[in-house]
Amino acid sequence: MIEKKQNNIVIETKGLVKKYEGKVLAVDGIDLSIQANTIYALLGPNGAGKTTTVSMLTTLIEPTSGTAKVMGFDVVRQANEVRHRIGVTFQEMVIDDDLTGCQVLDYHGRLYGLGTHEREKVIKELLVLAELEEAADRRVKTYSGGMKRRLELIRGLMTQPKILFLDEPTSGLDPQNRTTIWRYIRNLKENNQLTLLLTTHYMDEAEALADIVGIIDHGRIVVEGTPRELVSGMGADTIQITGSGDVDSFINKLKSLSFVQGVTNTDGLIKIGIDAGNKRLAEVVSLADRSDFPIEEISVTKPSLGDVFLKYTGRQLRDK
């Protein structure tokens, strides 16, 4: 059983480190072990080391130390084997504007050594998948941001990769386009036996897509698990309070309550992880009363990955 599980691991890194010349550590010892047919999301703020990690896994840059294997091939020593088996979309849009959508796909296929007939067949299928048939012979210049993103996505699929790397797939897109891209990504995994590694700084994206989320901060994975595991570790509900008075003593009293599963304080916004928000609201309010902590605002919410991020890093993951 364990043996079989080992075989299913398609991305594996051990103590992966990248230090740029004269700069701080961008990636500071990352251990990943990603199973086939999963969507793994690296969630973290800008500058956390997501893109650097992906760049090493996709053979763009070499690690300073540590090892990384993709489909069992070492990303440094067997880079070409890795390149044959992966598809990549980059954080920024990387398409030649002067080519038509069809040409973009065609040249990409050629670079990977696909034959003429195979290219024609795959291009036709993929254009349907991305709903770009009508725009196929127009120059990419005339495409909207969402269309370009979709074109990039199917370009990554041209060569039928086993693993698709998506670096910030919906960054800079409007909400409607984001939902469309999410739908494509989910379909891709279901229909193509694909493993996807995506990076994002949107927690809703990680929640919507990922089977496994790795929260990354300062070049390290601080916690990893399914979104449900991570969020349920925060308590079933969160009570958010702002108020005036002695915050620290109030928090200490909160922590001593048996049903409280965790308390964080960011700039006066207290978040209390709790088993059942509506039931405990009254008790929290009366505790605040007894502690001379006048409440200004109070609300009950479901915890999110953002709260998980806050708990493990002590900072807010801000959507920008």
Add this chain to the structure above:
Amino acid sequence: MSAALILWHKHMTKLIAHKEEGFGVLFQPILWVVLFGTGMKSVMGTAMPGAGDLYITFMVPGIIALTAMTGAIQGGLTLLEERIRGIMKEYLVAPISRVSILMGNAMSTVTKSLLQSAIILVVGVLMGAQTVGLDPVGWLGGLLLIILYGLGFAGIGLAVASRTSSTGGYHMLIFMLTLPLLFLSNALYPLKSLPTWMQIGSRINPVSYVVDGLRQTIFDTGSKLAGGELLPLWLCFLVVSVFAVLGIMLAYGSFRKSVK
């Protein structure tokens, strides 16, 4: 099809699709020959009857050299643009050799140079320049010279494009290189008419060797105006070949460092 050829094909498709660039590639050399050529032709013709046509024949190889040089150095801009816009990353994650990326760029650059040279040749002939006529060896020799020379300057352009990060600096480089290389050569006036320091400068300038090489392979009568004192043809080939090798080595070294 090898990756270098695919990239070359792609650059050619883009050249056709991108009308402004295509137009510039074709139009700029025509302007040179027509404006500069006509002016000089009448100046020379006034000074000495019959010298006008001779001068056109003398000058056209020079203009070919200038255009091929500018075009080749500008070829680096394609690479630079692909680097800046990140398109290079698409190549770098593809299972192709790093060298083929560089070679694809060098090939498309030299192709553009050859196109421009051909146009100048046609316009030059229309304006009275005299070629060797039906002499396949001469034409092949001339073609080889332009290719080698184009590779050398493409190498310089690609080397800079591999390391710099702005197009502004790159244009400055083109400007700084092309003017002195043009005027400190035998492209527009015979070597022996120059002051000594300019003669020395001209002799260490690869432009002089391709120009005199072309005068002896493709063009015939240009040597009359030069007083028969052209650089020996074997030396022209040798210098231009060494120049091509050096240029490509420079580009290769610089490119290797940039993709590490």
